[in-house]
Amino acid sequence: MILHIDCNNFFVSxxxxxxxxxxxxxxxxxxNNESGGGIILALNKEAKSIGLKRGTPMFxxxxxxxxxxxxxxxxxxSMYEKFSEQVMQCVKDLxxxxxxxxxxxxxxxxxxxxxxxxxxxxxxxxxKSHINESTGITVSCGCAQTYTLAKMATHYAKKYAGYHEICxxxxxKRERALSLLPIEDVWGIGRKMRDSxxxxxxxxxxxxxSCNESFVKRNYGATGLNTWxxxxxxxxxxxxxxxxxxxxxxxxxxxxxxxxxxVLTQEISNYASACATKLRAQNTVCKSVMVIINTNRHRxxxxxxxxxxxxxxxxxxNDSTSIIKAAISALNKIYLPKFQYKRVGVILSxxxxxxxxxxxxxxxxxxxxQNKLMQAIDSINSKFGKEKIHLAVQGVKKQxxxx
DNA sequence: TCTGGGGTCCTAGGACCC
DNA sequence: TCTGGGGTCCTAGGACCC
Numbered sequence: 001m002i003l004h005i006d007c008n009n010f011f012v013s014x015x016x017x018x019x020x021x022x023x024x025x026x027x028x029x030x031x032n033n034e035s036g037g038g039i040i041l042a043l044n045k046e047a048k049s050i051g052l053k054r055g056t057p058m059f060x061x062x063x064x065x066x067x068x069x070x071x072x073x074x075x076x077x078s079m080y081e082k083f084s085e086q087v088m089q090c091v092k093d094l095x096x097x098x099x100x101x102x103x104x105x106x107x108x109x110x111x112x113x114x115x116x117x118x119x120x121x122x123x124x125x126x127x128k129s130h131i132n133e134s135t136g137i138t139v140s141c142g143c144a145q146t147y148t149l150a151k152m153a154t155h156y157a158k159k160y161a162g163y164h165e166i167c168x169x170x171x172x173k174r175e176r177a178l179s180l181l182p183i184e185d186v187w188g189i190g191r192k193m194r195d196s197x198x199x200x201x202x203x204x205x206x207x208x209x210s211c212n213e214s215f216v217k218r219n220y221g222a223t224g225l226n227t228w229x230x231x232x233x234x235x236x237x238x239x240x241x242x243x244x245x246x247x248x249x250x251x252x253x254x255x256x257x258x259x260x261x262x263v264l265t266q267e268i269s270n271y272a273s274a275c276a277t278k279l280r281a282q283n284t285v286c287k288s289v290m291v292i293i294n295t296n297r298h299r300x301x302x303x304x305x306x307x308x309x310x311x312x313x314x315x316x317x318n319d320s321t322s323i324i325k326a327a328i329s330a331l332n333k334i335y336l337p338k339f340q341y342k343r344v345g346v347i348l349s350x351x352x353x354x355x356x357x358x359x360x361x362x363x364x365x366x367x368x369x370q371n372k373l374m375q376a377i378d379s380i381n382s383k384f385g386k387e388k389i390h391l392a393v394q395g396v397k398k399q400x401x402x403x
Numbered sequence: 404t405c406t407g408g409g410g411t412c413c414t415a416g417g418a419c420c421c
Numbered sequence: 422t423c424t425g426g427g428g429t430c431c432t433a434g435g436a437c438c439c
Contacts, residue, residue, distance in 0.1 A: 030407095031407050031408075038406085038407065039406060039407055041407075041408095055406080055407090056406085057405070057406040058405090058406090059404060059405050059406085060405085060406085062404095075407090077408095103438095103439090104410095104438075104439045105439070106439075107439075187437095187438085188437070188438085189437090190436055190437045190438080191436085191437090192435080192436060192437085193436080193437090221413070221414075221436095222412090222413065222414085223412075223413065223436080223437080241411095242411095245409095245410080246410085246411070246412095247409090247410070247411085248409090248410095249408085249409060249410080250408085250409085251407090251408065251409085252407090252408085253406090253407065253408085296405095297406090298405070298406065299405095343407095345408090347409095
């Protein structure tokens with residue numbers, strides 16, 4: 001059986017492990033974009049019960065948060081990563097789960113070679129308790145024949161208190177479980193497919209499973225067919241991650257708007273530098289550097305402009321200098337002075353492992369000095385904090401508020 | 404005051420070749 | 422320069438995920 005583990009209200013749970021005195025009081029985690037104008041990323045059940053929802057902009061939630069004295073944490077992703085690693089490790093230490101894999105920061109899959117339902121339940125309970133004792137995090141667990149069905153089981157484990165956060169979905173219960181699940185709650189069915197399915201009269205997961213295979217393939221492609229097969233109990237999703245990330249990006253929505261090319265250049269340089277650091281950390285190089293720029297999409301009264309440009313590097317590389325240079329030149333290709341920009345970003349792609357570089361014979365090989373310099377910078381920054389050393393174009397300090 | 408950020412995979416269509 | 426089919430590769434954008 002496939003086992004799916006989902007950490008409950010993960011970001012908030014991590015915060016509350018560190019602040020036990022706030023347990024049982026409403027708390028949320030919000031992303032921080034300087035202005036305090038972000039959105040709600042995670043909530044505990046007390047915060048949900050007073051009507052707050054994930055994705056709500058902070059300014060819309062202010063009143064209700066003040067009324068109920070909701071604690072607001074600023075998202076600290078590196079701290080959540082550490083909790084995630086702890087969960088991963090403590091399950092591995094138990095040595096019960098096969099192929100235990102991290103799917104996202106708060107979700108894991110594995111398999112348990114156990115057929116007896118009661119025995120299975122005992123093992124899952126043991127894993128769940130062990131995670132809670134080792135990390136302070138509570139999790140919900142689902143077991144079924146495929147990844148998609150296991151996700152569905154976890155959905156029920158969370159939804160119905162009677163399950164006590166563990167749902168073992170045996171084949172004999174599959175049909176009933178499918179019939180009670182709205183199609184949009186199926187893993188792999190997003191907005192677009194949902195709308196198309198509603199149009200075709202498909203309302204539940206069971207309705208979808210009852211469609212014939214060629215209809216599914218024709219209308220919903222390979223992805224839709226995979227989901228259909230998985231819901232039938234036929235495993236076909238693969239989870240293996242590539243050895244390294246295929247794209248690395250950083251982007252920010254500013255608290256302000258700006259048309260100042262110098263500000264944008266500085267921001268872009270910082271993002272490019274951060275991306276290059278990540279690129280080096282996984283011992284890879286990239287060939288494409290893309291820059292995106294956006295105006296404020298919520299301001300219908302202002303002219304809108306969204307664009308992007310890609311610079312192809314002649315030689316794949318990972319040194320900050322070249323990547324920043326490429327990013328700036330991409331920015332200059334698309335920057336138009338008459339717009340107010342709200343968000344910019346850098347995306348590195350065409351990533352490959354560092355020792356398989358195909359050098360362009362017409363370009364001088366970037367020299368070893370550059371490599372050594374980058375290594376020195378990474379090493380100092382990792383010891384003394386991010387961006388203690390940086391290149392001049394990144395600017396001396398973070399851009400403050402602009403009009 | 405004013406709505407996030409970081410990923411992966413699939414596919415249609417264009418470029419190019421024979 | 423046009424005719425034309427078929428194959429492969431590449432890429433941009435769509436859709437989905439947490």
